[in-house]
Amino acid sequence: MADITQGNTKGAQTNRARTADENPIKRFFRATEIDTRLLGMVGALVIIWVGFQIMTGGLFLTPRNLWNLTVQTSSVAVMATGMVLIIVTRNIDLSVGSVLGFCGMVMGVMQAKFLPQYLGLEHPAIWIITLATGIAVGAAIGALQGSIVAFLNVPAFIVTLGGLLVWRGATWFVTSGQTVAPMNATFRLMGGGTEGSIGATASWIVGILACIAIVAAILNSRKQRKRFRFPLRPIWAEYFLAILGCVLVLGAIAVANSYYWPTNIARKYADANGIAWPDGGLQISHGIAIPVLVAIVVGIAMTFIATRLRFGRYVFALGGNPEAAELAGIKTRWVTVKIFTLMGILCAIAAAISTARLNAATNAQGELDELYTIAAAVIGGTSLAGGVGTIAGAMIGALVMQSLQSGMVLLGIDSPFQRIVVGVVLVVAVLLDTIYRARAK
Amino acid sequence: MKDQRTPLVEMKNISISFGGIHAVDNASVDLYPGEVVALLGHNGAGKSTLIKILSGAYKRDAGEILINGEPADINNPRDAKKYGIETIYQTLAVADNVDAAANLYLGRELRTPWGTLDDVAMEAKAREVMGRLNPNFQRFKEPVKALSGGQRQSVAIARAILFDARILIMDEPTAALGPQETAQVGDLIKQLKREGIGIFLISHDIHDVFDLADRVSVMKNGQVVGQARTEDVTKDEVLGMIIMGKVPPKAIPGPGAMQVA
Numbered sequence: 001m002a003d004i005t006q007g008n009t010k011g012a013q014t015n016r017a018r019t020a021d022e023n024p025i026k027r028f029f030r031a032t033e034i035d036t037r038l039l040g041m042v043g044a045l046v047i048i049w050v051g052f053q054i055m056t057g058g059l060f061l062t063p064r065n066l067w068n069l070t071v072q073t074s075s076v077a078v079m080a081t082g083m084v085l086i087i088v089t090r091n092i093d094l095s096v097g098s099v100l101g102f103c104g105m106v107m108g109v110m111q112a113k114f115l116p117q118y119l120g121l122e123h124p125a126i127w128i129i130t131l132a133t134g135i136a137v138g139a140a141i142g143a144l145q146g147s148i149v150a151f152l153n154v155p156a157f158i159v160t161l162g163g164l165l166v167w168r169g170a171t172w173f174v175t176s177g178q179t180v181a182p183m184n185a186t187f188r189l190m191g192g193g194t195e196g197s198i199g200a201t202a203s204w205i206v207g208i209l210a211c212i213a214i215v216a217a218i219l220n221s222r223k224q225r226k227r228f229r230f231p232l233r234p235i236w237a238e239y240f241l242a243i244l245g246c247v248l249v250l251g252a253i254a255v256a257n258s259y260y261w262p263t264n265i266a267r268k269y270a271d272a273n274g275i276a277w278p279d280g281g282l283q284i285s286h287g288i289a290i291p292v293l294v295a296i297v298v299g300i301a302m303t304f305i306a307t308r309l310r311f312g313r314y315v316f317a318l319g320g321n322p323e324a325a326e327l328a329g330i331k332t333r334w335v336t337v338k339i340f341t342l343m344g345i346l347c348a349i350a351a352a353i354s355t356a357r358l359n360a361a362t363n364a365q366g367e368l369d370e371l372y373t374i375a376a377a378v379i380g381g382t383s384l385a386g387g388v389g390t391i392a393g394a395m396i397g398a399l400v401m402q403s404l405q406s407g408m409v410l411l412g413i414d415s416p417f418q419r420i421v422v423g424v425v426l427v428v429a430v431l432l433d434t435i436y437r438a439r440a441k
Numbered sequence: 442m443k444d445q446r447t448p449l450v451e452m453k454n455i456s457i458s459f460g461g462i463h464a465v466d467n468a469s470v471d472l473y474p475g476e477v478v479a480l481l482g483h484n485g486a487g488k489s490t491l492i493k494i495l496s497g498a499y500k501r502d503a504g505e506i507l508i509n510g511e512p513a514d515i516n517n518p519r520d521a522k523k524y525g526i527e528t529i530y531q532t533l534a535v536a537d538n539v540d541a542a543a544n545l546y547l548g549r550e551l552r553t554p555w556g557t558l559d560d561v562a563m564e565a566k567a568r569e570v571m572g573r574l575n576p577n578f579q580r581f582k583e584p585v586k587a588l589s590g591g592q593r594q595s596v597a598i599a600r601a602i603l604f605d606a607r608i609l610i611m612d613e614p615t616a617a618l619g620p621q622e623t624a625q626v627g628d629l630i631k632q633l634k635r636e637g638i639g640i641f642l643i644s645h646d647i648h649d650v651f652d653l654a655d656r657v658s659v660m661k662n663g664q665v666v667g668q669a670r671t672e673d674v675t676k677d678e679v680l681g682m683i684i685m686g687k688v689p690p691k692a693i694p695g696p697g698a699m700q701v702a
Contacts, residue, residue, distance in 0.1 A: 224561040225561065227561065228561055228562070228564070228565040228568075230564065304557075307558075308557040309556070309557060309558065310550045310552065310558060313539070313543060313547075313550060313558060316538060316539055317536035317538075317539055317543070317544075319538065320536035320537045320538035320539060320584075321536045321537055321538075325536060325548075326518065327496075328547040328548035329519040329548040329549075330547070387537065388538055
């Protein structure tokens, strides 16, 4: 015990010596332990946003556009969180778009054709049975593909390239190519829109809960580190992080709350509920859209899995050195199967968001989404060499991609040119990341 | 001369072949508690393969393994760990992208009552073990990739110590290290010996291990040339065993010994 305390004081001294000759910026980042890579991505996002704001003459950074942007991002963002784990273990999943299509079609048929026969239309249990079925189908597909990769040693690239074709074809066979619509009213809430948002009060409650969680997490980590007498972050850094976190959360909620219902919908709502129509118009806040809330919950859950659970630790160890992981006694094959299963589940959740938003299940649902998902993960700092990547990064990556597309739509740029830009951005992002990593060494 | 105690490990008549090549052919070695046995031979002599059978990385075709005199069933690395066998590989089998504490506990993570990783407890224990091993080590938060060869080696050794290994296998333990770090590893091996741990040292360079080892076993072309106590033979004689398979008078010849016609 004496050894440890001695070691710690020595460490503290070297730390102090080290910090003394660092410039204030470096010291700031060391004290707050902010991930500079992630910060760089947020910076890039801000530049993109401000750039579009100027180019569109103030159309981009409006509550309405930002709100729509987050809703449009949520489906790919959900899948990108799983793609991170896949790529971290040096695999790839090219089938996610097709699996999304297939799960979406299964869920469409389930709620619009199959269940109403037994339960009647708009039965309250339809949406949950539908969602559970979709998730089960997604998980089964993922487990199948993962087993082929892990136990039969077929490269993931090939298995999922096959999956890309197989599940897209299977989607067609479910209804012989017919589009299924409309979706169940409750199910449709997962797609966002005026109905599928939680409103101002609930949004503020979510925001305040998030702030409490941020402060609790900081306090808990400080307590844990004190318990073992580890070096602590300076107290100003703790305050800074807590305040920064809360300001960002509450700011985002304020933006979501200042996007009001369109006049005609608000008027219908006022008529239906016997509210007198005020002179300035009725201003009802959207608040956070349900798909965005789903994506955030998925992001938090996946971050928890990746960083706090043993499974997540194994995923990263496996990606860093598969041989070492195997020799350490990790059941690497099962880990691979679990990762692909998780990916399948996330595809089903993304399918629910996407079909609910479209209010239909179509044959072409999720086409090219595999590429956007992989691009989001890679732009978000996931290394194709394996072992490196964060869930938060991938979600920001998805937001970057969607921001580019949305901004170009606002600018009236043709869709072929949009693709060119997105493609170039992908390559440039990875190039910058490579340079950053080379310098960080 | 002959030890009357039960050996910690006895590998008897082990054979394994890969696609018709006999990588290890009827090889037998043993190890007693608190003893260091150096397994020597050229690259490709079969020493690493033989030892990977003990650590569960390969499955033997024939032969048996006794641990404390009892037949042991070792089919994978997890089985080997159950018998207290820990291996430190030539390739430094650490996961480069996670930190020291995560590597120390890889495969046997400490968890909180809620089933989440108890990183703080793992880091605390890591600090304690590393403090004993390498007091200057402070970089607990960085991925192992950022560490020097010696630091990575001490992480790998700490990993074995942490789990109370009784049998330690070190494959080229000092190959990647500078002179000072090599001396450090040497001290460490002596300390482990005092704790009654049996150690297999594997090397193709006799100078790395001769002074640390109590006995040497020499392999050539997958067979054991012979074994000897280090006090009974000179380095040159051992070199003769490695290069030509010539067994000196005080050594015990094995099946791979040069046939004197």
